[in-house]
Amino acid sequence: MMHKICVIEGDGIGKEVVPATIQVLEATGIPFEFVYAEAGDEVYKRTGKALPDETIEAALDCEAVLFGAAGETAADVIVKLRQILDTYANVRPVKAYKGVKCLRPDIDYIIVRENTEGLYKGIEAEIDEGVTIATRVITEKACERIFRFAFNMARERKKMGKEGKVTCAHKANVLKLTDGLFKKIFYKVAEEYDDIKAEDYYIDAMNMYIITKPQTFDVVVTSNLFGDILSDGAAGTVGGLGLAPSANIGDEHGLFEPVHGSAPDIAGKKIANPTATILSAVLMLRYLGEYEAADRVEKALEEVLALGLTTPDLGGNLNTFEMAEEVAKRVREE
Amino acid sequence: MMHKICVIEGDGIGKEVVPATIQVLEATGIPFEFVYAEAGDEVYKRTGKALPDETIEAALDCEAVLFGAAGETAADVIVKLRQILDTYANVRPVKAYKGVKCLRPDIDYIIVRENTEGLYKGIEAEIDEGVTIATRVITEKACERIFRFAFNMARERKKMGKEGKVTCAHKANVLKLTDGLFKKIFYKVAEEYDDIKAEDYYIDAMNMYIITKPQTFDVVVTSNLFGDILSDGAAGTVGGLGLAPSANIGDEHGLFEPVHGSAPDIAGKKIANPTATILSAVLMLRYLGEYEAADRVEKALEEVLALGLTTPDLGGNLNTFEMAEEVAKRVREE
Numbered sequence: 005m006m007h008k009i010c011v012i013e014g015d016g017i018g019k020e021v022v023p024a025t026i027q028v029l030e031a032t033g034i035p036f037e038f039v040y041a042e043a044g045d046e047v048y049k050r051t052g053k054a055l056p057d058e059t060i061e062a063a064l065d066c067e068a069v070l071f072g073a074a075g076e077t078a079a080d081v082i083v084k085l086r087q088i089l090d091t092y093a094n095v096r097p098v099k100a101y102k103g104v105k106c107l108r109p110d111i112d113y114i115i116v117r118e119n120t121e122g123l124y125k126g127i128e129a130e131i132d133e134g135v136t137i138a139t140r141v142i143t144e145k146a147c148e149r150i151f152r153f154a155f156n157m158a159r160e161r162k163k164m165g166k167e168g169k170v171t172c173a174h175k176a177n178v179l180k181l182t183d184g185l186f187k188k189i190f191y192k193v194a195e196e197y198d199d200i201k202a203e204d205y206y207i208d209a210m211n212m213y214i215i216t217k218p219q220t221f222d223v224v225v226t227s228n229l230f231g232d233i234l235s236d237g238a239a240g241t242v243g244g245l246g247l248a249p250s251a252n253i254g255d256e257h258g259l260f261e262p263v264h265g266s267a268p269d270i271a272g273k274k275i276a277n278p279t280a281t282i283l284s285a286v287l288m289l290r291y292l293g294e295y296e297a298a299d300r301v302e303k304a305l306e307e308v309l310a311l312g313l314t315t316p317d318l319g320g321n322l323n324t325f326e327m328a329e330e331v332a333k334r335v336r337e338e
Numbered sequence: 339m340m341h342k343i344c345v346i347e348g349d350g351i352g353k354e355v356v357p358a359t360i361q362v363l364e365a366t367g368i369p370f371e372f373v374y375a376e377a378g379d380e381v382y383k384r385t386g387k388a389l390p391d392e393t394i395e396a397a398l399d400c401e402a403v404l405f406g407a408a409g410e411t412a413a414d415v416i417v418k419l420r421q422i423l424d425t426y427a428n429v430r431p432v433k434a435y436k437g438v439k440c441l442r443p444d445i446d447y448i449i450v451r452e453n454t455e456g457l458y459k460g461i462e463a464e465i466d467e468g469v470t471i472a473t474r475v476i477t478e479k480a481c482e483r484i485f486r487f488a489f490n491m492a493r494e495r496k497k498m499g500k501e502g503k504v505t506c507a508h509k510a511n512v513l514k515l516t517d518g519l520f521k522k523i524f525y526k527v528a529e530e531y532d533d534i535k536a537e538d539y540y541i542d543a544m545n546m547y548i549i550t551k552p553q554t555f556d557v558v559v560t561s562n563l564f565g566d567i568l569s570d571g572a573a574g575t576v577g578g579l580g581l582a583p584s585a586n587i588g589d590e591h592g593l594f595e596p597v598h599g600s601a602p603d604i605a606g607k608k609i610a611n612p613t614a615t616i617l618s619a620v621l622m623l624r625y626l627g628e629y630e631a632a633d634r635v636e637k638a639l640e641e642v643l644a645l646g647l648t649t650p651d652l653g654g655n656l657n658t659f660e661m662a663e664e665v666a667k668r669v670r671e672e
C-alpha cells in the first residue's frame with residue numbers, strides 16, 4: 005500500500021536531517037508519496053504566516069506528517085499543528101544505544117507527554133501593569149485518554165518482554181486541584197489494567213530519578229510542560245537531543261519529529277546528526293503498520309552507531325548524508 | 339554575639355539530621371540559643387495544625403530558622419513558611435564533592451529559585467465538572483528582586499574567582515506573556531551589572547544542560563516550579579538529595595533546610611545522611627555573618643566525605659550521628 009506522507013522540512017538543519025531521513029525511508033522499498041509543505045521562519049518572512057493554510061490542509065490530508073524543525077516561530081508552528089491534528093500523546097523514547105555516551109547502557113523507557121493542555125493552552129493575560137498570569141488547564145477527559153494511551157503502551161511493551169509498569173509524574177502536593185485530578189484519574193484508569201503496575205512520583209523527584217535510577221522505568225506519563233522539561237533531561241542521559249525522536253499521536257493523525265530545534269549555529273554545514281529524525285521515522289513506520297521495515301531501519305541505525313559511522317558530535321567524521329547513507333545501505337541489504 | 343535560631347525538626351528523618359547538625363553547630367564554639375518549634379504531620383495529628391501559630395511566631399522572632407523535613411503536610415508547612423517569612427530567594431548550591439559519585443568533578447554552581455509566586459500562589463479552581471485550572475503568576479516586582487539577588491550573588495562569587503555569569507531559564511516561547519515578562523526583566527536588570535555575563539535558555543534545554551554541560555554554569559536563576567524541578571535534577575548529578583542543601587533568603591528572614599523530605603522508609607534507623615542539613619547549616623552560618631565558622635564546617639565535611647566516613651548511602655558504615663561527630667571533631671580541632 006502506498007503511504008502518503010506530508011513532509012515539512014522547516015528551517016535550519018530541518019533542511020538537512022529530513023532529506024537524509026527520506027534517503028533512509030526510500031531504502032526500505034516501501035512505496036511512499038511525499039507531499040512537501042512549508043512551515044517556520046522562512047515562510048513566515050515571505051508570507052507573514054509561519055504555518056500556511058496549505059500546510060495545514062496537507063497535514064490533515066496525509067496519513068502521517070514528518071516534521072524537521074522550525075526556528076523562532078517553532079512554538080507557533082508545532083504547538084498549533086499538535087492541536088489541529090489533535091495528536092494528544094507526545095511519545096518520547098529514551099533509549100541507550102551502543103556507541104553513544106550514555107549514563108547507563110540499560111536505559112530503555114518511554115515518556116508519554118500529554119500534548120493538548122496544561123500551560124500550553126495559551127491562556128495568558130496582563131491583569132495589571134507588570135502583573136501577568138497564565139492558566140494551567142487539566143481536564144478529566146484529557147487525563148483519561150492520555151493514561152489509557154500510556155497503559156496500552158505498557159501492555160504492548162510487556163508483550164516484548166518489558167516490565168509492564170506506568171509511572172505518573174505530577175506535583176499534586178502543591179497543585180492540589182489540577183494535579184490532584186491528574187493523580188486521581190491516573191489511579192482510576194490504572195484499575196482497568198491489573199496486569200500493569202502503577203506508581204507515581206512528584207515531578208521534581210522524577211527529574212532526579214531519570215538520572216539516579218533511569219533503568220527502573222518502563223512507561224512514564226506526565227502533563228504537557230512537565231513532559232517537555234523531563235524529556236530534554238532524559239535525552240541528556242542518553243546522548244543528547246541529536247538522538248531524541250518523538251511521535252505525536254492522536255486518534256486520526258500522527259506527526260513525527262526530532263525533539264531538537266533548527267540549530268541555526270550549525271545549519272548549512274551538513275554536520276547535523278540525522279539520528280533523531282531517522283528514529284522519528286522508525287516511530288512513523290510502526291504507526292503506519294510497517295513493523296518489519298521499522299525494525300530493519302532501527303537495526304541498521306544501531307549498527308551504524310555502534311561502528312562509529314557518525315557525524316562529528318558523536319565522534320565520527322561523516323556528514324549528515326553520509327551517515328544516513330550508511331544506514332540506508334544496510335536497510336537495502338537486509 | 340549570641341544567635342537565636344528557631345529549630346524545626348519536623349517529621350521522619352528530620353528528627354535525626356537536625357540534631358546531628360546541631361552537634362556540628364555546637365562544635366564551632368559560636369554561642370547559639372536554639373528555640374525549638376513544631377511543624378508537620380505529627381503536630382497536625384495531635385492539634386489539627388501542621389504549622390502552629392507558636393511556630394510561626396518563633397520563626398518570625400528568631401534570627402534564622404533551621405528546618406528538617408515534613409511528611410504529607412510538607413507543602414502546607416514549607417510553602418507557607420516561605421511566604422510568611424517572605425524569603426523570596428531559594429538558593430540551592432550544586433557542587434561536586436570528592437568521595438561522592440558525581441557526573442563530573444568540576445560542577446559548582448548555584449540555582450536561585452524565585453520562591454513566592456508562579457504556580458505556588460495556590461490559586462486553583464474547578465471551573466466545571468472535571469475541568470480544573472491553576473493560575474501561574476509572574477510579576478515585574480518579584481522578577482526584579484530575584485534577578486538583582488542572582489546578579490549580586492554572581493558578583494560575590496566573581497570575587498572568589500568564579501566566572502561571574504547568570505543564566506536565566508524560562509519558557510518564553512510558549513508562555514509569551516508571563517515568561518516574556520520574566521525574560522525581559524532579566525535583561526533589564528542585567529544592564530545594571532555590566533561586570534557580570536548574562537545568558538538565557540529555555541527551561542527544557544536547561545534541564546538537559548545540567549547533565550551535558552553543568553561545568554559551564556555559575557548562577558542559574560529561574561521561576562518557582564521550574565526551580566523546584568531543575569534543582570532536583572541538578573542534585574542527581576552530584577550525588578542525590580542526601581547532599582542537597584538550600585537557603586530561603588529574604589530581606590528580613592532566612593530559612594535553611596535540606597532539599598530532601600522526611601523519608602519515612604528509613605526514618606528511625608539512624609542511617610539518614612546528615613550532609614544536606616549540615617551544608618544547609620553552612621549556608622546559615624554565612625547568612626549570620628559567621629564566615630570563618632562556615633568555612634571550617636565545610637572543610638571538615640569535605641574531608642569526612644573524601645575519607646568515606648559516611649552513612650551507608652554513600653558507601654560508608656557510620657550512622658547519622660557518627661558521621662556528624664566526624665565532622666564536629668574536625669571542626670573543634672581546627
Ligand SMILES: CC(C)[C@H](C(=O)O)[C@@H](O)C(=O)O
Binds near residue numbers: 082
Ligand atoms: C519548540 C517548543 C514549542 C516545543 C515544546 O515546548 O513542546 C519543544 O520544546 C518540544 O519539546 O517539542
Ligand SMILES: CC(C)[C@H](C(=O)O)[C@@H](O)C(=O)O
Binds near residue numbers: 208416597
Ligand atoms: C515539599 C514541597 C512543597 C517543596 C517544593 O515544592 O518547593 C520541595 O519539593 C522543595 O523543593 O523544597
